[in-house]
Amino acid sequence: MKKKQRNFLRAIYLILLILTIASMSVSAHRIYLDVVQQTITVEAYYGDGKAAKNADITVYKADGEIYLNGTTDEDGLFSFKIVEGVDSKNLTIEVEQVGHKDSITIGSSSIASERDEPFLPFQAIAGFGYILGITGIVTFYGSWKMKSTGKK
Secondary structure, three states: OOHHHHHHHHHHHHHHHHHHHHHHHOOOOOOEEEEEOOEEEEEEEOOOOOEOOOOEEEEEOOOOOEEEEEEOOOOOEEEEEOOOOOOHHHOEEEEEEOOEEEEEEOOOOOOOOOOOOOOHHHHHHHHHHHHHHHHHHHHHHHHHHHHHHOOO
């Protein structure tokens, strides 16, 4: 292999390594909510399990009107009671914190939990496999190009 091609492949590997590391640092881009009926308690946390501290909470009635606003505590928790006359089965709870936003609507049936998403290690492994696949394609293409031009 020529020095120029080796340097090119090294640059590709370095870029892929940087992208892998950068994608791991932004993996917590979702906020999950757990809601317990009666006194409604919202538990807001990121994909890696860290609490969403001091996140803004907005609760909307079924007609879209704001029912109440609040902020999560240091453990990512926020609780409130439903006053008489408000339909607790049609509230939408929205959690927002710098660049992260999620919401859940409390329906008459059970709340679908989004916690069944793959754990972070599996996401990292899947991402790494994706990057290795792309690296393989780039390497194959470079090898094929060298063979087709007759260079070694």
